[in-house]
Amino acid sequence: MSEERPHVVILGGGFGGLYAARALAGAPVRVTLVDRRNHHLFQPLLYQVATAALAAPDVAAPIRRILRRQENATVLLAEAGAVDTVERRVVLDEADLAYDYLVVATGMEHSYFGNDAWAEHAPGLKTIEDAFEVRRRVFLAFEHAEREPDAERRTPWLTFAVIGAGPTGVELAGALREIATRTLTRDFRNFDPAETRVVLVDLADRVLPTFPERLSERAAEMLRERGIELRLGSRVTGIDERGVTLGDVLLPARTVLWAAGVKPSPLAAGLDAPLTPDGRVEVAPDLSVPGHPEIFVVGDLAAVRDGSGWVPGMAPGAIQEGRAAAANVLRSVRGEERRAFGYRDRGVLATIGRSAAVARIGRFHLSGFLAWVLWLFIHVFWLIGFRDRLVVMFEWAWAYLTYQRSARVIVGTAPGRARR
């Protein structure tokens, strides 16, 4: 294995980066995948770690284990500080990495629309650490309620606000309500968990704004049936320890969860690339940066044209783009012409809770139990790793039969000693 093989550096081990790496298996290149965490995270199921239905290892697999059999792939745990597009080097914390081809797949971070002070009061859900923090706050809220003798002061502990009614927010809200009405039914003596309020907030006038209207309506029905309150067309003007302010009115809620804004990874700005207004990289049809054919951007960080619109920032898009970028790298290595990326829209899915989901598959709409079964099946299928599939299927079967949530561990609890 000579060093003359082209070096493909991939930044990010999420869907885009990981599938790009796997698509280069057996190819005449050296691959180095860099991530600041050791694991690939199956983000669609992260809300289940946050709501204690699954344990972290069920949805996170070590990247180097996934790639262990790929002889041309090396995995490095490091943070990419910047990209030097002239020298063709990635600046890591302790060394530089020279590349012949670069695939940037570092995704998005939370954005509080400029109100960074809100972050402390409204954790988001993008990483395992986020999920642990959300889980901690949610279950601690019930513990506080158990110890609060005054009913007036107890209510904010039993009020949960979820900001953002996209799939993540809807899934979180549904899970919170299930926790209250199913999981914790007999666990407390001083209050009835069914008193819990879950309020789902969005600026848009419907939930799941990127879904077809009829499915948004069905989802809203199912949410209301399950006791979730909707505040649509509502603007968040403040978040603090008392709760969230919508317009002028304070909603007292001790637990506020953020599933609303995202902003691009800081690497995007340094790629000498055209950016959209929200900071994503506008890539050429072959997914490369205009003017830098050796640099590709895939996943949420890339703004990829799809007809008159854009490829949505979800897992299927990232997977397809990762594979397509890898294929184009190989064409260039072989001296062939690259191909334009064509997104294959398989549809969208979101779940509200047990037996309740909405799905668009191609042009077909599904809602209710069938959509939910489809949601389960697809998510298990796409999990990486046979073991994780077995465990998740077991956890879900168990939860379905017993209504229990198996991962209710609060890490770092000692009240007054908040760990963060």
Add this chain to the structure above:
Amino acid sequence: MSEERPHVVILGGGFGGLYAARALAGAPVRVTLVDRRNHHLFQPLLYQVATAALAAPDVAAPIRRILRRQENATVLLAEAGAVDTVERRVVLDEADLAYDYLVVATGMEHSYFGNDAWAEHAPGLKTIEDAFEVRRRVFLAFEHAEREPDAERRTPWLTFAVIGAGPTGVELAGALREIATRTLTRDFRNFDPAETRVVLVDLADRVLPTFPERLSERAAEMLRERGIELRLGSRVTGIDERGVTLGDVLLPARTVLWAAGVKPSPLAAGLDAPLTPDGRVEVAPDLSVPGHPEIFVVGDLAAVRDGSGWVPGMAPGAIQEGRAAAANVLRSVRGEERRAFGYRDRGVLATIGRSAAVARIGRFHLSGFLAWVLWLFIHVFWLIGFRDRLVVMFEWAWAYLTYQRSARVIVGTAPGRARR
């Protein structure tokens, strides 16, 4: 349910406290169990969370879920600051709790023999947070080794020191070596994980000093066969970021784990009770505090006579004492005479790794594969919760067949941003 029923307050939701609470099910008392964490931890398997073989929720179950069907039991998440033995109140962080009977089962904490500065460099293994920290450091060490081009500087990253050769230390050392030689075999490109050194240190001149001598010898054999180095009769004189100093000699090791000293929970000192030199409470034969028949102490915190010796500080002792204390509470409530506690020594177990364990059952000694199967069986049997038993059996079966460790998630990794 009138308030005239006697109020039994139990401090601590480990083996002693939890089994005491369960033994009071259906009895004419009110039970309040207080713990500063929300979960009961199956400590014998905690080292498996630390070495990524199991996920935290597999060995931790929410206390209020375990007691949910026990109508006379309330669970409070709170930290007990002190006990007022005159007023018969427990001082919690936000309120006081009056008791008619008190069962103190708060166990032990880590002790670094007065060298608290060592704590930062040598985490112990008593809580889930500990296990996450150990897991983080262990797997990060391999990541550092992968990025270290200089072989001299790589060696300390691949050297792990475990201080304390009791069951926990032996189990940790065995698991570390298995990680190196089985789990990570193909995961790294820049070094061979089999180069890893695991050094097990103890002041005593044999491993498992509380076990019969012949079993200590067998365990030492099995440890050496698996490539673990033993430094017995060695005194630790210093621990810092370079490694551990034994006597005068520095052993360069970037990862040092503490399985050696313990000291009693601070509550012991305030119980107006006679203490042993190491600070445990010397209880009367009925497990109560001499002079305070309404206060019981059980578990690791209690020094309980067993013939000419003491009941060892392990799970079976705590379970038996918890049940016995509860039984004596009920006798007092009914106006009957109490009974002296009699420890039933079932034996001891420790595992070194796959197919390698030692066990004393009554007077019989076992070692090797049979002992290991027994170890597995007993630990699964005693896990609380059917679901946890199923999951743990599955994880172990998977690991046995594939040599993989399923829980290799490093939480809070970003190097340079060490989270603690």
